[in-house]
Amino acid sequence: MKPIPNEGFPAEDHDHRHCTDRALERAAAICKRRGARLTDLRRRVLELVWSGHKPLGAYDILDTLRRERRGAAPPTVYRALDFLAAQGLVHRIESLNCFVGCSDPELPHSGQFLICTSCGSVAELNDVRIDDAIRDSAAEAGFTVGRRTIEVDGLCPHCQEQGRGPRGRPPHNIAGGTPPLSPRGPRGRPPHNIAGGTPPLSPRGDGDG
Amino acid sequence: MKPIPNEGFPAEDHDHRHCTDRALERAAAICKRRGARLTDLRRRVLELVWSGHKPLGAYDILDTLRRERRGAAPPTVYRALDFLAAQGLVHRIESLNCFVGCSDPELPHSGQFLICTSCGSVAELNDVRIDDAIRDSAAEAGFTVGRRTIEVDGLCPHCQEQGRGPRGRPPHNIAGGTPPLSPRGPRGRPPHNIAGGTPPLSPRGDGDG
DNA sequence: CTTGATACGATATAACATAACATAATTGGA
C-alpha cells in the first residue's frame, strides 16, 4: 500500500488507523515540547476530529461526547477545539463551519483546503506558490498579509474516476454556485441562476478572472 | 481625486456615493440584460450592502429593513441576498458571515478578498495568478477545481500608514491566530498560544509554508 | 499545603440560517 501523504487525498482504501494514531502521537509530542496540556478531553476531541478525512461539526463531536461524559455542552467542545486550533492540531473550515485534523501540525500555517463536493472529504495543501501569489497580489494593493482562508471546492480524484458529481450543496453555497465540472454545455439551471455563478477553473488558458 | 478602482482599497476620502450609484446602475443593467428581476426589495438590500466597504451581516441589513417595511424577517433578507449572490452582485465572506458588494459583477467569479483586521474594510482582488497557482497545485493532487473561497486577513494601506494594529478578533479566529505584523519580536501572548498560530506572510524569501 | 493559573461543568443566550406554507405580484398566452 502507498504511504499516506501529508498533502492531497489518501488512497480510498488506506488504513485510517494509521492517520489517527499518527496524529495523536504527533499531538502528544508537540504539546509536551511546548508545555501545553493535552488533557483527556482534548485528546478525545482530536481523536474524534480524526475519525475520518471529512470535516466534523462541533455539534457532531458534541453528540458523541455526550454519550461518553455526563454534562458535555457546547463550550466543552468549543474550548477543546480552540485549544487544538491554537496548537495548530486542527483547522477550521470556514465555508463548512467544520473542523479537520491538521495533516502537518509541526509548523504553524493557515492551511489550504481541497473540499470534494461529492464525497465530502478534505485534503490539505501547503503550497508556497499559492501563498506567494497571494502575497504578491496583495502587495500590489498595499496590503500586508496575515491569516489566509483558502478553501477550494471541487472533485477529488476518486470521485472523478467514478464519474460522480457533486452532492447537495454546501451551506450558503447559494443558488448559482459553481456548476459541476462537465465536459461542456449546461444541463438545466437552478431557479434564478442566469449568470451561472462562479465558473470552474479549467485546466489552463481559457482566461477566466 | 483618484479614480475609484475595481480592485484594491479605495482612497480613504473617496466619494462613496459614486461606488453605490455605480453598483446600482450596473446591477440594473445586468439584471435587465439577463431578464432577472431586480425588485425594490432586492435593490434596497444591494444598496445597503453597498453602504460602505465593510461587510454587513444579514441581521444588520434586517435591522435597517425593519424600520422601512412592516414584517421584514430573516428570510426577507436571505432571499434577497441569495438572488444578489446568484447574480454575482454580492459576495459572501465566509470567515465573517457577512456580505460585500461585488466590485466587478459583469463577469461571474469566486472572488478573492483582502480583509483589514484593523478597520474592517474589504477589498476584492481577481488575480488570475492566484487562481493559476491554486489550479496547478490542486491538479498535482488530482483535484478539479470549482468554487474558490479566498479570504486574506491583514492590514490595509491606510491602517499601515497610521500604525494601527488589528482590532479585536474576527469570529472564530481562535486564540493563536496570526499575530499583528510588527517589525519584529513578540509582545505578549494569548493564554495557551505557545505555537504562535499562523505566521504572517512576509515580503518574500523567508521560507514559510 | 497553599497559591495562582488553567481547565472544565453548567446554564443561559446570542448570532446566523432555513423550512414550510400562505398570499401577492408579475408575466405570458388564450
Added chain:
DNA sequence: TCCAATTATGTTATGTTATATCGTATCAAG
C-alpha cells in the same frame, strides 16, 4: 382582458452554530 403559471414576498416557527458567565475542580510551582 382574464386566466394560469411562475416568481416574489409575508409570516411563523425552528434549526444550527457559537459565546458569555460564573462556579468548581484540577494542576504545577514554590
